[in-house]
Amino acid sequence: MKLGRAKLILIIAFAGLNIFLGYQLFWPDFGRLTEAAVTSEALRETEQKLAENNYVLEASFDRATRTSDFVPVSPSREIRHELLYDLIRTGVQIEESDRAIYYRADDRLVIIHTSGLLQVFFENNRSSLEENPVDLDENDLTEQVAAILEEHHLLPEHKRFDYLEHKEDGSVILYYHQLLEDKPIYSGQLKVFIDAAQIRAVEIYWLVPGERIPTREMEVIPPTEALKNLVAELGPSPEERSIQKIDLGYYSGEYDAEKWEIPPVWRIVLDNNQYYYINAFTGNLEKEAVIPEQM
Amino acid sequence: MMEQLKTVLLLCLIGLSLFLTYQLWYGQKPAELVAEDVYEQVEIETPRSLEETVVPYRIVLNGGNTNYLYSKGNPGFDELWQELSDLLKNIENNFFSEDQNGPEEEGLRCLACYFDPALPAGDENLWLPGLSTGSIEILSLYCLQDSYWLVIKKADQEEKQYLLLDEAKAAQFSAILENLDLENETAYSLLTVDLINEIMQDDPVEDDPIENDPVEDDPTEENTNEGNLLEKEIDIRASIYVPLGEVFMEKFNVEPENLEKELLLKTFFVDYNLVREIEERDGSLLYTDGEKGLRLSNNRFEYSYPRLEEGQTTVNYSEALRKSSSLISFHGGWPENLRLADLSLNSRAGLWFYVAEWTLYKNGYPFLTGQPTRASFNDQGLFHFTRSLYNPEAPVENFEEELPVSPHKITVEVAAWTDALLQAISNIEDTATDVGSRLRLGALELAYAVTTSEGQLRGIPVWFVIINGEEIILEADTLETINKEDLL
Numbered sequence: 001m002k003l004g005r006a007k008l009i010l011i012i013a014f015a016g017l018n019i020f021l022g023y024q025l026f027w028p029d030f031g032r033l034t035e036a037a038v039t040s041e042a043l044r045e046t047e048q049k050l051a052e053n054n055y056v057l058e059a060s061f062d063r064a065t066r067t068s069d070f071v072p073v074s075p076s077r078e079i080r081h082e083l084l085y086d087l088i089r090t091g092v093q094i095e096e097s098d099r100a101i102y103y104r105a106d107d108r109l110v111i112i113h114t115s116g117l118l119q120v121f122f123e124n125n126r127s128s129l130e131e132n133p134v135d136l137d138e139n140d141l142t143e144q145v146a147a148i149l150e151e152h153h154l155l156p157e158h159k160r161f162d163y164l165e166h167k168e169d170g171s172v173i174l175y176y177h178q179l180l181e182d183k184p185i186y187s188g189q190l191k192v193f194i195d196a197a198q199i200r201a202v203e204i205y206w207l208v209p210g211e212r213i214p215t216r217e218m219e220v221i222p223p224t225e226a227l228k229n230l231v232a233e234l235g236p237s238p239e240e241r242s243i244q245k246i247d248l249g250y251y252s253g254e255y256d257a258e259k260w261e262i263p264p265v266w267r268i269v270l271d272n273n274q275y276y277y278i279n280a281f282t283g284n285l286e287k288e289a290v291i292p293e294q295m
Numbered sequence: 296m297m298e299q300l301k302t303v304l305l306l307c308l309i310g311l312s313l314f315l316t317y318q319l320w321y322g323q324k325p326a327e328l329v330a331e332d333v334y335e336q337v338e339i340e341t342p343r344s345l346e347e348t349v350v351p352y353r354i355v356l357n358g359g360n361t362n363y364l365y366s367k368g369n370p371g372f373d374e375l376w377q378e379l380s381d382l383l384k385n386i387e388n389n390f391f392s393e394d395q396n397g398p399e400e401e402g403l404r405c406l407a408c409y410f411d412p413a414l415p416a417g418d419e420n421l422w423l424p425g426l427s428t429g430s431i432e433i434l435s436l437y438c439l440q441d442s443y444w445l446v447i448k449k450a451d452q453e454e455k456q457y458l459l460l461d462e463a464k465a466a467q468f469s470a471i472l473e474n475l476d477l478e479n480e481t482a483y484s485l486l487t488v489d490l491i492n493e494i495m496q497d498d499p500v501e502d503d504p505i506e507n508d509p510v511e512d513d514p515t516e517e518n519t520n521e522g523n524l525l526e527k528e529i530d531i532r533a534s535i536y537v538p539l540g541e542v543f544m545e546k547f548n549v550e551p552e553n554l555e556k557e558l559l560l561k562t563f564f565v566d567y568n569l570v571r572e573i574e575e576r577d578g579s580l581l582y583t584d585g586e587k588g589l590r591l592s593n594n595r596f597e598y599s600y601p602r603l604e605e606g607q608t609t610v611n612y613s614e615a616l617r618k619s620s621s622l623i624s625f626h627g628g629w630p631e632n633l634r635l636a637d638l639s640l641n642s643r644a645g646l647w648f649y650v651a652e653w654t655l656y657k658n659g660y661p662f663l664t665g666q667p668t669r670a671s672f673n674d675q676g677l678f679h680f681t682r683s684l685y686n687p688e689a690p691v692e693n694f695e696e697e698l699p700v701s702p703h704k705i706t707v708e709v710a711a712w713t714d715a716l717l718q719a720i721s722n723i724e725d726t727a728t729d730v731g732s733r734l735r736l737g738a739l740e741l742a743y744a745v746t747t748s749e750g751q752l753r754g755i756p757v758w759f760v761i762i763n764g765e766e767i768i769l770e771a772d773t774l775e776t777i778n779k780e781d782l783l
Contacts, residue, residue: 003298004297004298004301007298007301007302007305008301010305011301011304011305011308014305014308014309014311014312015308017308017312018308018311018312018315021312021315021316021319022315024319025315025318025319070571072572114576216568218568252571255573255575255581256575256576257573257574257575257576257581258574258575258576259572259573259574260571260572260573260574260581261571261572261573262571263571263585279585281569282569282584282585282586284585284586286585287585
């Protein structure tokens with residue numbers, strides 16, 4: 001009986017000790033771990049601010065506190081190697097300029113820019129789809145496009161279909177973006193230009209992620225903050241605009257550089273056709289990089 | 296059963312407490328959270344005082360028929376300016392007059408200080424507190440037999456102002472001048488059209504002592520050059536002093552100043568954690584937080600903050616001088632022998648801003664570099680800054696013994712100013728389509744140019760000439776042209 005009582009006292013003492021240690025360990029961010037980044041009140045306030053400026057929030061988002069980091073990247077050369085091997089095997093004419101190298105084969109023209117951008121223009125029917133893209137649903141279209149790109153060694157790994165753009169002339173552009181551990185890198189992009197049931201051109205700007213520094217992981221601003229910053233940047237809208245999506249990923253402008261770091265961003269989609277990137281650390285709209293004039 | 300549960304629970308709690316203690320002691324801290332938590336105190340150089348910020352670009356001492364020049368980097372210059380500055384601070388007499396009875400004769404002028412940027416003087420300023428507020432471009436001392444006159448020329452006024460010094464002040468000036476040892480100094484003469492004509496007639500180019508004078512490469516061109524100079528009218532647009540005797544200067548190795556990258560980044564970006572790095576193909580590093588950009592390359596850096604360009608400027612000239620001192624001290628420091636060489640108020644699209652520019656000196660000669668060390672700022676702060684400074688390598692103890700193969704330093708004899716002027720005119724005539732019969736001479740002075748030779752950065756003595764607004768740089772010994780694009 002005495003042993004039982006002693007155990008009970010020890011249990012209470014250790015439970016108290018553990019509460020104390022846990023508090024010390026998580027303080028001063030203890031509150032943050034248990035709170036949502038976006039409270040109902042903050043959400044209401046944001047919606048009101050948006051409404052005052054003629055924007056309607058239709059997107060839903062995760063309200064938990066999120067952290068992210070910078071991703072070091074460099075232009076990918078992997079696709080280029082496979083493609084060039086294929087071109088050289090079949091015979092190719094090569095021309096060079098300051099900013100790009102041109103590979104002209106019978107059925108396509110490949111341009112490799114110094115920035116890392118790869119452009120392929122098809123000049124025969126080897127890239128035809130089974131049907132006109134307007135007659136295909138999105139899944140069928142992406143499957144058929146993937147098969148053709150695979151055949152031409154133009155399908156990078158870790159990609160996700162992003163969206164489809166219908167042009168006034170009837171042509172269609174498919175956009176894919178790169179993935180890093182399931183988070184989108186919006187700067188890494190694959191564009192497929194389709195016209196009259198045929199892939200006319202492909203543009204690939206793919207990146208190789210480098211080693212990340214765990215200590216640089218920080219809390220990002222909540223999506224409500226990003227929305228308010230975007231509206232402050234764009235100003236009141238004369239017509240009602242709809243905010244349809246808001247996602248966390250990585251994005252920066254293109255650099256003609258060897259290696260760089262990409263910040264986390266909130267990507268906000270307006271009216272299903274306009275894309276804005278708000279730096280998820282600073283809250284600034286990501287525009288062209290601030291690069292001091294060339295020395 | 297109950298006792299067994301208690302035992303298991305107790306063991307779990309003990310285990311958990313050990314784990315939490317370990318985590319608290321050795322474990323990783325939670326991710327750094329909000330940006331506001333990570334501001335850091337940055338240790339930087341203390342800004343210079345106003346009297347160290349504004350120093351004359353040249354002090355001319357009249358020693359009879361000749362002049363002696365003191366500039367930043369000359370031994371004794373800083374001490375001389377300090378003494379003069381202290382004296383000027385104590386002249387509280389407010390009887391400066393603008394009548395024309397003051398001395399004017401050049402021969403009576405025993406000292407002249409040329410300021411660029413101008414010296415702030417008058418009420419609420421350090422110097423000449425009795426004077427009406429203004430900025431002084433030239434401050435001269437005239438030493439008459441029985442009196443000393445201080446004559447000032449303000450930046451925005453044509454008329455000079457005169458002050459007859461009392462005996463005590465006159466004695467102090469006299470003492471400063473007497474203490475200067477001018478015996479081993481190079482003598483200079485103020486360049487006038489008469490002097491040019493006189494020397495060209497007495498000393499034609501055939502007597503040129505320079506062996507490798509490109510003017511002499513083509514005998515027909517030699518005559519043409521001499522004729523050209525004599526035929527053309529020269530309009531001297533600045534106070535130019537030319538050496539009267541032989542001048543020797545050093546060629547030496549230089550190295551870019553060594554700035555601590557991390558400290559520099561912290562001075563430009565309040566929160567260093569929000570900065571991302573971009574490695575450019577030429578090896579330069581670019582840092583940006585999306586609003587500001589800083590590019591670091593081997594020999595220089597450039598910073599830009601476009602959003603602040605929208606700001607306005609309300610600070611006065613004296614305050615802008617202080618601000619410029621703070622800026623350069625904060626962003627890289629203010630090395631010895633660096634002089635604030637210009638401070639101007641500019642405007643673009645109705646927005647006013649100051650531009651400050653600094654020049655490095657060695658032995659009284661300025662360094663010419665490819666990129667200036669220049670800051671543009673307004674009330675909102677610094678929005679553009681470029682910095683390109685070099686350290687001359689440590690001098691060899693006894694360099695004469697090392698000649699002619701010293702890898703560090705070689706002494707060369709400088710070509711005569713007449714030859715430099717002829718060569719510059721020849722260059723202008725070769726490149727410009729219509730030179731005209733009247734040449735406007737804006738500068739003719741010795742300097743150092745920073746170039747590269749076989750991968751080594753070098754400081755090379757040069758003649759720097761401005762004719763009709765065109766800048767010409769000639770190697771001081773060979774008079775070969777150095778393209779401005781080749782400057783580092």
